[in-house]
Amino acid sequence: MIRLICALLLVATTALAVEPDEILSDPNLETRARAISVNLRCVVCQNEPIDTSHAGVARDLRILVRERLTAGDTDDQVYNYVVARYGDYVLFKPPWKPTTYALWLAPFVIGLLGILAVVSVFRRERARPQTTPDLNAEEERQLARINEITEDRTP
Amino acid sequence: MSRIVIYLPLFAAIAIGLAGWWGLNPDRDPNAVPSALIGKSVPVFDLLAIEGIQTAGLATADILEIDGPVLVNVFASWCVPCRAEHAVLTRMVQEDGLNLVGINYKNDPSDAAAWLAELGNPYSKIGSDRNGRAGIEWGISGVPETFIVDGNGVVVFRYVGPIQTDAALSSIRQELAQADEDTP
Numbered sequence: 001m002i003r004l005i006c007a008l009l010l011v012a013t014t015a016l017a018v019e020p021d022e023i024l025s026d027p028n029l030e031t032r033a034r035a036i037s038v039n040l041r042c043v044v045c046q047n048e049p050i051d052t053s054h055a056g057v058a059r060d061l062r063i064l065v066r067e068r069l070t071a072g073d074t075d076d077q078v079y080n081y082v083v084a085r086y087g088d089y090v091l092f093k094p095p096w097k098p099t100t101y102a103l104w105l106a107p108f109v110i111g112l113l114g115i116l117a118v119v120s121v122f123r124r125e126r127a128r129p130q131t132t133p134d135l136n137a138e139e140e141r142q143l144a145r146i147n148e149i150t151e152d153r154t155p
Numbered sequence: 156m157s158r159i160v161i162y163l164p165l166f167a168a169i170a171i172g173l174a175g176w177w178g179l180n181p182d183r184d185p186n187a188v189p190s191a192l193i194g195k196s197v198p199v200f201d202l203l204a205i206e207g208i209q210t211a212g213l214a215t216a217d218i219l220e221i222d223g224p225v226l227v228n229v230f231a232s233w234c235v236p237c238r239a240e241h242a243v244l245t246r247m248v249q250e251d252g253l254n255l256v257g258i259n260y261k262n263d264p265s266d267a268a269a270w271l272a273e274l275g276n277p278y279s280k281i282g283s284d285r286n287g288r289a290g291i292e293w294g295i296s297g298v299p300e301t302f303i304v305d306g307n308g309v310v311v312f313r314y315v316g317p318i319q320t321d322a323a324l325s326s327i328r329q330e331l332a333q334a335d336e337d338t339p
Contacts, residue, residue, distance in 0.1 A: 043188055043296035044296050044297060046186060046188070056261070056287065057287070057290070057291070057295075057296060057297070060286075060287045060288070060290075060291055061291065064288075064291060083191070084191065085191060085192075085198070085291060085292060085293075085294040086188075086191055086294045087188070087189055087190070087191030087294070088191075089188050089189060089191075
């Protein structure tokens with residue numbers, strides 16, 4: 001019994017918003033529709049994809065995506081159709097274009113600056129001259145005495 | 156080099172302060188979605204009239220036919236804020252003589268007809284958008300939403316939510332005047 005429950009827990013997923021009447025009979029198209037709806041933002045509940053959203057507009061958009069696919073659109077054509085009406089905002093993955101260069105490149109630039117900082121710190125550390133001067137005669141004598149004493153004590 | 160390092164915490168504090176000044180500004184709405192339609196021509200749609208009322212339906216051509224700026228209002232009888240907005244729109248039509256057309260979004264025709272009979276009908280044309288497809292063409296996220304189309308048939312302004320406050324009203328008036336000026 002416990003094994004069965006564990007097995008069921010393994011396959012448990014979040015509840016789906018896609019309603020039975022929306023699902024296409026062609027499993028190929030349905031898979032593509034699901035993949036597209038995961039990447040489209042719901043404009044009502046803004047951090048949810050339309051795939052899991054129960055908002056009315058999200059359902060309308062899911063049906064629209066399926067209609068476009070059934071009509072023979074490619075995935076890109078479907079994305080373009082929705083973006084033309086709702087803007088780049090609805091894409092969870094922003095496109096690569098002049099207005100988004102800063103967004104895409106910022107992580108690499110910041111990472112590079114970090115690496116440069118680390119490298120420069122290590123370099124300076126290595127190039128720094130030895131600061132502690134050698135022991136003078138008096139200190140050498142004291143050290144020798146300490147060594148003598150500790151040697152005597154070791155069994 | 157070490158002098159720059161000394162000032163780093165100060166720079167960091169200034170940067171955090173500026174980010175907070177921008178991010179915590181109460182006038183900034185982080186949920187505002189920019190409209191993709193601004194600067195583009197009126198989307199293509201063609202809606203029949205609401206059954207049981209005299210007002211004609213609404214299509215792209217109807218909006219383009221009207222000279223001067225047009226206010227396109229998306230409403231529904233089940234939308235409570237629309238009721239408050241309705242009075243404001245009615246007064247604007249009476250006082251400012253603006254062109255107001257409506258898109259009745261996902262509304263049962265008899266409910267919509269009863270709502271208009273009760274509150275009055277300030278719209279010169281109303282399209283009945285039963286399945287919400289015209290709403291998607293306009294890129295709406297809910298009701299009410301209001302668009303301003305200038306005399307060239309270009310969408311110039313979008314307002315999300317009910318036009319109710321003085322600030323909303325004055326921004327709509329300002330945009331209408333601007334759209335009127337820009338129209339040859």
